[in-house]
Amino acid sequence: MNRRKMVVATAFVTSALALTACGGGSDPLDTSSGDSDTAASSDTIVVGSANFSENELLAEIYAGALEAKGVKVEKKLNIGSRETYVPALEDGSIDLLPEYSGNLLSYLDSDTEAVSSDDVYAALPAALPEGLSVLEQSTAEDKDAAVVTKETADKYSLTSIADLKDKDLVLGGPPEWKTRATGVPGFEKNYGVEFKSFKSLDAGGTLTINALKNGQVDVADVFTTDPNIAAEGWVILEDPKNQFAAQNVVPLINKDKASQTVTDALNAVSAALTTENLTDMMEEVVMDAKEPADVADEFLTENKLS
Missing domain, CATH: 3.40.190.10 (Periplasmic binding protein-like II)
Incomplete structure (x- = not known):
């Protein structure tokens, strides 16, 4: 992205x-x-x-x-x-x-x-x-989106970013997400969500896609025009507080x-x-x-x- x-x-x-x-x-x-x-x-x-x-x-x-x-x-x-x-x-x-x-x-x-x-x-x-x-x-x-696999969504009953609170999950995204308002600080400020860890990957690219596919991360920054979302049946978490x-x-x-x-x-x-x-x-x-x-x-x- x-x-x-x-x-x-x-x-x-x-x-x-x-x-x-x-x-x-x-x-x-x-x-x-x-x-x-x-x-x-x-x-x-x-x-x-x-x-x-x-x-x-x-x-x-x-x-x-x-x-x-x-x-x-x-x-x-x-x-x-x-x-x-x-x-x-x-x-x-x-x-x-x-x-x-x-x-x-x-x-x-x-x-x-x-x-x-x-x-x-x-x-x-x-x-x-x-x-x-x-x-x-x-x-x-084309928006950033917090995306999870269907299996993760079902396991933790996830439909919204707010549902990530107290779930002890790993977030994956581009390096700049560690400090940007749309990344780690935004999840904490807007939703009170703290992740178990943040994995620095790439900007919605192959590293991120593969990390989500392989379970290396639980939540990933995937862009809404990415065809992998539909192909893999992944879930875009709703963003009611407009972090994005x-x-x-x-x-x-x-x-x-x-x-x-x-x-x-x-x-x-x-x-x-x-x-x-x-x-x-x-x-x-x-x-x-x-x-x-x-x-x-x-x-x-x-x-x-x-």
Whole structure:
């Protein structure tokens, strides 16, 4: 949402952009190696992505839509979490990245009380660092969710996150969940839930999916568009206190690069994206092992955006 990570080979990303699941390898934001010794020129949009497959897919869609309008594009995919890519946006290492409204707002303003799609989107501009802006958000939504197997749900009578209280279970999620308001601190603050332990995995990716399948964790952060939920018959626990706010897909961009051509192209993508077609695309990526770039091309063609 590594968040559902699959290792994706991208022909046009140089080896300097490689990032392993444990954080090794070359720095994906290093512009001192590769084909150019300087950062991208002012007329080039550098499209980044977080380190999970859905975000890579969305970045490929953004890049393809811009290229179709004649915009020069450079891609720096699989950068990492917000702790890495937000500063990269601020310093101009990247210009554009697909974001999720609620988690972005929570990252920028841990005290926010906005939870609905409209309220979250309305609160974002004031919370954003200077020089960054969001364009039109899509109706497509992919939320973090506390997910358990059907066996665990039946054993402990679990239907809501509140039911996890005093159950002595193991939680699995991305490393940042140890400190983020949507992770361990949020479960304790919102529901009084303390877990036996927290297992640091990845952002809804193969480590998390396999840990839940194999019983290494009892509760896992799995994203709501992940096809494994339906395929495995897993249970999404209800979140009556809105620990996880609305998570609409929205372009986060440097204001200096948001020309009318760029804005129009990205807003057209947002208008075409829905939760349903995003879920369908993720099934192709996760279950059918299709390359995100190929799935992105199909989406752009079907929606007359290329």
